Amino acid sequence: MKEYEIIVIGGGPAGITLSKMLGKKFKMAVIRPENHSMIYCALPYAIEGLITNEKTFKEDSLVLDAGADLIRSKAQNVDFENKVVNLENGESLTYEKLIIASGATPFMPPIPGIDLEGVTGFKTADDLIWIEEKLDKDVNNAVVVGAGAIGIELAQALAFKGINVNLIDMAGSVLPNMLDAELSEELRFEMTNKGVNFIGNARVTELRGENFVEEVVMDSGKIIKFQSEEKGKQTGIVIFAVGMKPEIDFLKNTTLEIDKQGIVINDKMETNIPNVYAVGDCVQFYSGIDHKPLLGKLATNAVPMSKILGFNLLGQNRSYKGFFNGAATKVGKYYLGSTGFTEKIAKERGFDIICGYSKVTTKFPIMPTKKNKQMKLVVDRKTHRVLGAQIVSGEPVIGRIDLLTYAIQKDSTVEELAELSYASQPHQSFYPAANVVVLASEEIIKKLNK
Numbered sequence: 001m002k003e004y005e006i007i008v009i010g011g012g013p014a015g016i017t018l019s020k021m022l023g024k025k026f027k028m029a030v031i032r033p034e035n036h037s038m039i040y041c042a043l044p045y046a047i048e049g050l051i052t053n054e055k056t057f058k059e060d061s062l063v064l065d066a067g068a069d070l071i072r073s074k075a076q077n078v079d080f081e082n083k084v085v086n087l088e089n090g091e092s093l094t095y096e097k098l099i100i101a102s103g104a105t106p107f108m109p110p111i112p113g114i115d116l117e118g119v120t121g122f123k124t125a126d127d128l129i130w131i132e133e134k135l136d137k138d139v140n141n142a143v144v145v146g147a148g149a150i151g152i153e154l155a156q157a158l159a160f161k162g163i164n165v166n167l168i169d170m171a172g173s174v175l176p177n178m179l180d181a182e183l184s185e186e187l188r189f190e191m192t193n194k195g196v197n198f199i200g201n202a203r204v205t206e207l208r209g210e211n212f213v214e215e216v217v218m219d220s221g222k223i224i225k226f227q228s229e230e231k232g233k234q235t236g237i238v239i240f241a242v243g244m245k246p247e248i249d250f251l252k253n254t255t256l257e258i259d260k261q262g263i264v265i266n267d268k269m270e271t272n273i274p275n276v277y278a279v280g281d282c283v284q285f286y287s288g289i290d291h292k293p294l295l296g297k298l299a300t301n302a303v304p305m306s307k308i309l310g311f312n313l314l315g316q317n318r319s320y321k322g323f324f325n326g327a328a329t330k331v332g333k334y335y336l337g338s339t340g341f342t343e344k345i346a347k348e349r350g351f352d353i354i355c356g357y358s359k360v361t362t363k364f365p366i367m368p369t370k371k372n373k374q375m376k377l378v379v380d381r382k383t384h385r386v387l388g389a390q391i392v393s394g395e396p397v398i399g400r401i402d403l404l405t406y407a408i409q410k411d412s413t414v415e416e417l418a419e420l421s422y423a424s425q426p427h428q429s430f431y432p433a434a435n436v437v438v439l440a441s442e443e444i445i446k447k448l449n450k
């Protein structure tokens with residue numbers, strides 16, 4: 001039996017981060033079943049044709065050059081008592097410390113017809129190739145279920161390829177976990193301009209077809225039918241992007257503590273079993289704001305968690321404060337991002353909130369290429385603490401979103417945010433007289449002082 005000091009189950013961003021940090025310091029193995037680790041974020045752009053499929057593959061050298069062994073197999077089960085990982089290829093490996101980083105897979109709702117040919121989730125290289133092959137044949141219709149960032153990016157990519165796309169969501173607006181409805185209204189029109197028909201307030205209840213999916217049935221009774229001139233010709237596909245479920249079935253029936261959204265860990269990424277840690281999409285995340293479980297499985301959470309675990313295994317004593325939910329995407333000509341809680345989510349989590357808005361241009365208004373930019377700020381009425389922010393703009397927003405995430409991370413109040421010291425320049429901002437963050441903060445302060 002091969003012996004390792006550290007074994008990581010999973011070769012995604014979490015596993016790669018850990019091998020880079022620990023591969024040369026410990027005898028370490030990373031177990032991964034796929035031929036390639038993937039840049040998942042880029043998959044929609046491969047479908048669109050902006051990049052080749054190969055560009056979404058990560059090099060094995062990321063793990064191998066870091067000094068770790070890369071084992072191409074799947075962990076079938078773990079014997080925690082004897083510290084053994086049993087692999088699908090029949091091998092068994094022993095560990096001193098085990099890190100579970102097995103990620104998550106698309107959630108497929110248990111509705112009639114979900115197993116029909118022509119229905120898929122969207123995550124792996126196989127999903128990517130499957131969709132491309134369908135588009136190369138007779139498929140000219142797609143239904144994307146779920147208008148979160150993955151669904152939105154995929155729907156746009158399919159529409160770009162000339163496919164007739166319907167995007168369905170239970171919420172009445174697009175990106176419901178990132179933007180409150182009033183900020184996403186324009187995006188909905190932009191989706192229509194880009195050839196995506198958004199159907200909100202609708203739940204897919206059934207998929208029908210003989211040999212493959214032919215009809216998508218919604219709770220309203222509305223049915224999308226994939227028309228075909230020739231009987232037996234498949235013309236439509238259905239892709240679910242309604243969330244991710246932790247990939248932890250191989251750990252069931254063990255003493256490992258698991259909750260609804262994944263493996264339970266503390267702020268050191270320790271599980272309830274000594275010398276067993278878990279990071280990334282396979283764990284139940286906690287919000288850094290209210291320390292309650294939070295949805296939103298993102299690489300920008302998996303990597304920082306893995307870094308903290310890596311530092312601790314190197315002898316430091318760091319703690320993970322939780323995830324602050326910074327995220328961004330693009331809808332047609334709009335760049336958008338959000339951080340912390342939206343107004344809706346903050347209310348659902350029990351906060352009494354107050355909101356402020358601001359609208360500026362991305363450059364001095366006198367500049368010819370200026371674009372509009374709007375922001376919404378969400379603040380806790382009781383403590384004045386900043387809870388969340390959303391920005392929709394004609395230019396990239398990640399810099400601003402990261403600044404606002406930092407403000408939330410540091411428990412800043414709206415009064416502190418209003419005192420932000422900022423830069424201004426004709427090509428890069430509104431006039432020095434106003435800043436998008438300060439304006440929204442000042443509006444809230446005025447409301448609070450009324």
Ligand SMILES: Cc1cc2nc3c(=O)[nH]c(=O)nc-3n(C[C@H](O)[C@H](O)[C@H](O)COP(=O)(O)OP(=O)(O)OC[C@H]3O[C@@H](n4cnc5c(N)ncnc54)[C@H](O)[C@@H]3O)c2cc1C
Nearest residue numbers: 010012013014040041074075102103280281297298299300
């Ligand atoms: C289309 C798409 C777009 C995305 N866009 C963004 C984005 O723009 N920004 C962002 O921050 N995040 C984005 N994400 C989310 C991001 O990809 C994930 O949060 C991230 O990959 C999680 O990393 P991870 O290492 O925890 O898990 P994963 O990347 O899922 O890796 C888990 C690995 O474990 C392996 N594994 C599973 N079970 C076993 C087993 N039993 N034995 C051995 N290995 C196993 C898997 O095969 C996989 O290799 C996107 C995801 C998708 C699907």
